[in-house]
Amino acid sequence: MNIALLTIGDELCIGQIINTNASWIADRCTQIGAFITCHSTIKDNPLDIICELDRLRINNAMIIITGGLGPTHDDSTKATLCSYFHDTLIEHQDTLQFLQERYISRNIFFSERNREQAFVPSSCTVLKNPRGTAPGLLFAQTDCIFIALPGVPAEMKGIMQEYVLPIIQDRFLEENTTKPFYRTLITKGIPESTLADLIGNPSEFLAIQESLAFLPSFQGVRLRLGVYHHNAESAIQRLDVLEQILMNKAGTYIYAKNQENLLSKTTENLIILKKTLSVVESCTGGKLSSLCTDLPGSSVFFKGGFITYSNELKEQLVHVRHETLLEFGAVSEQTAIEMASGGREILHTDYCISITGIAGPGGGSDEKPVGLVWIGLSSNNRTFARKHIFGTDRDMNRERSVYAALSILYDELHHI
Amino acid sequence: MNIALLTIGDELCIGQIINTNASWIADRCTQIGAFITCHSTIKDNPLDIICELDRLRINNAMIIITGGLGPTHDDSTKATLCSYFHDTLIEHQDTLQFLQERYISRNIFFSERNREQAFVPSSCTVLKNPRGTAPGLLFAQTDCIFIALPGVPAEMKGIMQEYVLPIIQDRFLEENTTKPFYRTLITKGIPESTLADLIGNPSEFLAIQESLAFLPSFQGVRLRLGVYHHNAESAIQRLDVLEQILMNKAGTYIYAKNQENLLSKTTENLIILKKTLSVVESCTGGKLSSLCTDLPGSSVFFKGGFITYSNELKEQLVHVRHETLLEFGAVSEQTAIEMASGGREILHTDYCISITGIAGPGGGSDEKPVGLVWIGLSSNNRTFARKHIFGTDRDMNRERSVYAALSILYDELHHI
Numbered sequence: 001m002n003i004a005l006l007t008i009g010d011e012l013c014i015g016q017i018i019n020t021n022a023s024w025i026a027d028r029c030t031q032i033g034a035f036i037t038c039h040s041t042i043k044d045n046p047l048d049i050i051c052e053l054d055r056l057r058i059n060n061a062m063i064i065i066t067g068g069l070g071p072t073h074d075d076s077t078k079a080t081l082c083s084y085f086h087d088t089l090i091e092h093q094d095t096l097q098f099l100q101e102r103y104i105s106r107n108i109f110f111s112e113r114n115r116e117q118a119f120v121p122s123s124c125t126v127l128k129n130p131r132g133t134a135p136g137l138l139f140a141q142t143d144c145i146f147i148a149l150p151g152v153p154a155e156m157k158g159i160m161q162e163y164v165l166p167i168i169q170d171r172f173l174e175e176n177t178t179k180p181f182y183r184t185l186i187t188k189g190i191p192e193s194t195l196a197d198l199i200g201n202p203s204e205f206l207a208i209q210e211s212l213a214f215l216p217s218f219q220g221v222r223l224r225l226g227v228y229h230h231n232a233e234s235a236i237q238r239l240d241v242l243e244q245i246l247m248n249k250a251g252t253y254i255y256a257k258n259q260e261n262l263l264s265k266t267t268e269n270l271i272i273l274k275k276t277l278s279v280v281e282s283c284t285g286g287k288l289s290s291l292c293t294d295l296p297g298s299s300v301f302f303k304g305g306f307i308t309y310s311n312e313l314k315e316q317l318v319h320v321r322h323e324t325l326l327e328f329g330a331v332s333e334q335t336a337i338e339m340a341s342g343g344r345e346i347l348h349t350d351y352c353i354s355i356t357g358i359a360g361p362g363g364g365s366d367e368k369p370v371g372l373v374w375i376g377l378s379s380n381n382r383t384f385a386r387k388h389i390f391g392t393d394r395d396m397n398r399e400r401s402v403y404a405a406l407s408i409l410y411d412e413l414h415h416i
Numbered sequence: 417m418n419i420a421l422l423t424i425g426d427e428l429c430i431g432q433i434i435n436t437n438a439s440w441i442a443d444r445c446t447q448i449g450a451f452i453t454c455h456s457t458i459k460d461n462p463l464d465i466i467c468e469l470d471r472l473r474i475n476n477a478m479i480i481i482t483g484g485l486g487p488t489h490d491d492s493t494k495a496t497l498c499s500y501f502h503d504t505l506i507e508h509q510d511t512l513q514f515l516q517e518r519y520i521s522r523n524i525f526f527s528e529r530n531r532e533q534a535f536v537p538s539s540c541t542v543l544k545n546p547r548g549t550a551p552g553l554l555f556a557q558t559d560c561i562f563i564a565l566p567g568v569p570a571e572m573k574g575i576m577q578e579y580v581l582p583i584i585q586d587r588f589l590e591e592n593t594t595k596p597f598y599r600t601l602i603t604k605g606i607p608e609s610t611l612a613d614l615i616g617n618p619s620e621f622l623a624i625q626e627s628l629a630f631l632p633s634f635q636g637v638r639l640r641l642g643v644y645h646h647n648a649e650s651a652i653q654r655l656d657v658l659e660q661i662l663m664n665k666a667g668t669y670i671y672a673k674n675q676e677n678l679l680s681k682t683t684e685n686l687i688i689l690k691k692t693l694s695v696v697e698s699c700t701g702g703k704l705s706s707l708c709t710d711l712p713g714s715s716v717f718f719k720g721g722f723i724t725y726s727n728e729l730k731e732q733l734v735h736v737r738h739e740t741l742l743e744f745g746a747v748s749e750q751t752a753i754e755m756a757s758g759g760r761e762i763l764h765t766d767y768c769i770s771i772t773g774i775a776g777p778g779g780g781s782d783e784k785p786v787g788l789v790w791i792g793l794s795s796n797n798r799t800f801a802r803k804h805i806f807g808t809d810r811d812m813n814r815e816r817s818v819y820a821a822l823s824i825l826y827d828e829l830h831h832i
Binding site for chain 2: 205
C-alpha cells in the first residue's frame with residue numbers, strides 16, 4: 001500500500017519550522033508495513049494543493065495531508081479540499097457540541113471564528129480531535145483515500161493513533177500483500193567507509209528487493225536491513241539470518257538494535273547493574289543531565305548533579321582545588337578528574353561523569369582550541385579523563401560532548 | 417527566482433530521521449530573497465530521482481539536491497545525475513589530492529572506495545567540501561541549475577554558505593526582480609483564535625501579494641508578515657507600517673521580533689540589567705540550564721545550578737527542609753519556593769529559578785496529576801512559585817516547563 005505525505009504550510013516551505021510531522025507519520029506508517037513513496041511540502045496555496053493532490057493520487061492508495069486546518073485566514077486546506085471534491089461545508093453537530101463545551105469549560109468566549117471550526121465538507125468522515133479545535137477529515141474516493149489532519153503535532157499524533165493507523169492496518173490485513181520490514185544495527189567507533197569495506201559487497205548476501213543502507217551520524221553509523229515479506233514471521237527469520245552475517249563481519253562494532261541507542265543501552269546497563277549516576281557539567285550546561293532524564297523512570301539510577309559553569313562554582317560546589325584551576329585551567333585533564341571525583345563523593349553515586357570544554361565560538365587559544373573537551377569519569381574502581389577535539393560549531397561540540405560522555409560510561413559499564 | 421529542494425534518502429522517506437536539511441536550506445535561501453516553491457523527499461532510487469528532476473525543473477530556476485553522495489552502495493545520486501545529463505565520471509585531481517591528504521593526516525588507509533569519491537561527472541563544477549569526503553556538484557543547464565550536496569548537515573551547510581548562497585545572491589542582483597521579505601512578531605499569553613479576533617480581517621490592511629500568517633506554538637503565537645518588493649529599503653518601510661498596525665491592535669501581547677525568542681529576550685534583559693541567574697531543576701533535569709547555555713557568552717549571566725532529581729538531593733544540596741517534603745511533597749509550592757531561595761543563597765546570584773513537577777508518564781495521583789509543575793523564582797525582592805498544569809506527554813511537559821519558567825523570569829525582569 002503506497003502512501004504519500006503532503007505537508008502544507010508557508011512556515012514549512014520557507015524553513016521557519018522543521019517538518020517533524022512528516023518523519024513521525026512516515027515512521028509510524030512504515031512500522032505497520034505501509035510503503036511511504038514520498039513527502040511533499042508546499043505553501044498554503046489552493047492551486048498548489050490541487051496540483052499536488054492530482055499528482056500524488058496517481059501512484060498512491062492514500063494521501064495523508066497535514067496543516068492548514070486552523071481557524072485563521074491563512075489556513076486554506078479545508079476550503080480547498082471542499083472545492084476539490086465539489087462539495088459544500090455543513091455544520092457537524094458533534095464537533096459543534098464538543099467545541100462549545102471546550103470553550104465553556106475554559107471560560108473562553110465562543111466566537112463565530114470558533115464556530116467555523118465545526119463546519120466540514122458534507123462527504124467527508126470526521127475524525128475526532130479531542131486535543132484541539134480542528135477535526136481530521138477523511139475522503140474515501142475509489143482510487144485513493146485522502147486524509148487531512150491538523151498541523152499541531154500533538155493533535156495530529158492523536159488522530160493518527162486513534163483513527164488513521166488502524167485504518168491502514170485493516171486494509172493491509174485484507175490485502176495480504178508483501179510489505180517492507182526493517183532492522184537497524186547500530187555501530188560505534190568505526191568510520192562509514194571502513195565499515196563498508198569490512199562488510200564488503202552487499203549483493204553477495206542480499207537477495208533481490210532486500211536492502212542494506214549505511215546511515216552515518218556522530219552517534220555512530222547505523223546499518224539498516226530491509227526485506228519484503230507477506231508476514232512478520234518469515235521477515236524476522238530472514239532478518240535474523242542477515243543480522244548474523246553482519247555480526248560475523250562487524251560484530252565488534254555493533255552494540256545496539258532498532259530503536260535502541262547509546263542512551264537507552266547505557267541506562268539499561270546502569271539499571272541491570274543497580275548502579276547510580278550523577279553528573280558535573282560545565283560547557284554542556286545540563287545537556288547530559290537533561291538527556292539522562294529524558295527517559296521515564298530515570299530516577300532509579302539518576303540522582304542529580306551540578307552545573308558548574310563558572311570557575312568559582314567548580315571550586316565551591318565540587319571542590320576542584322584553586323591551585324588546579326590556576327595551574328592547569330578549567331579545561332584540563334586535572335580539572336575534569338577533580339570535578340568527577342568531587343561530584344561522586346558529594347552526591348554518593350557509583351559513577352559521576354564530568355564535562356569541561358571550550359564549546360565556542362569564543363574562548364579558544366592555540367594551546368586550547370575551540371572544540372577541546374575533557375570528559376572525566378569517576379567510579380569506586382578508578383577516576384580518569386579523556387581528551388576530545390571536536391569542531392568549531394558550538395551546538396555540535398556540546399551535542400558531541402554529551403554522546404562522547406555516554407560512550408565512555410557505556411564502555412566502562414560494559415567491561416565490569 | 418524559484419528554487420525547489422529535493423532531499424534524497426530512504427532514511428528520510430521512511431521517517432527514520434527528521435529532515436532538518438530542508439528547513440535549514442529553505443530558511444537561508446528565503447532570507448536572501450529566493451522563493452522556495454516546494455520540498456520533495458524521495459528514496460535513493462534512480463528512477464524516482466529522474467522523475468523528480470524532470471518535474472521540478474519545469475517551474476524552478478534551481479534545484480538543490482541533498483543526500484546520496486556518500487561512498488556506500490546505497491548512495492545513488494551521483495551516478496543518477498551523471499546518467500541524467502548523459503555524462504561520464506572523471507577523476508577530479510584537486511579532490512583526489514585533498515582526500516589523500518585528509519586520510520594520510522588521520523592515519524587512515526586510503527582505499528579504492530575512498531578514491532571513488534574523487535570521481536565526478538565531467539560537465540559539472542565541483543564545489544569543495546573541506547568538512548567531508550563527497551564534494552558538491554553543480555550542473556548549469558540553460559533552463560535550470562542543478563546542485564547536489566552531501567546529506568551530512570555540517571558538510572551541506574558549509575558548501576551552501578561558501579558557494580550556493582553567493583551564487584543565488586549574484587543571480588538576484590542581476591535580475592532585479594521583486595522578492596519576498598518577511599517580519600515575524602512574537603506574542604505571549606494569548607490563544608490563536610483570540611488573537612485573530614483582535615487583529616480582525618487582514619485584507620483591511622494588507623495589499624495584494626502581502627500576507628499575514630498565524631503560527632501557533634507553545635512558546636506563543638507568531639505573526640509573520642510578508643511583502644514583495646524590489647529592494648530591502650522599500651520592503652522595510654512597508655513592513656514598518658504593517659508592524660505598527662499590528663502593534664496598535666495587539667501590542668500588549670507582542671514581546672519579540674523575527675529570530676528573537678523568549679530565551680534571547682530574557683537573557684538580553686539579564687545582561688542589560690547586569691543580573692546573574694542560577695537554576696535548581698528537578699523534573700526538567702537540566703533542560704532549562706542547558707537552554708540558558710545554548711547561547712554563546714551566557715557565562716556573563718549564567719553561573720550554574722543544581723539538578724536535584726532525588727528528594728535527598730533537594731535537602732542536601734539546596735536545603736529544602738525535611739518537614740516541607742514530608743508535609744507538602746516534592747511537587748508543591750513550598751518545595752519550589754525553598755528550592756529557589758536555597759539555590760539563590762548558596763549560589764549567590766540575583767535570580768534563581770526552580771522547577772519541580774510530575775513529568776510522567778508515571779508518578780501522578782488524583783491530587784497531583786501528571787503534568788502538574790511548580791515553578792519558583794527567587795530574587796532579592798521576593799520569592800514565589802506558580803502552578804502549571806500541562807498535559808500527559810513527558811517530553812512536552814518538560815519542554816513547556818522550561819518555557820514557562822523563562823516566561824516567569826521574563827515578566828519579573830520586565831517589571832523592575
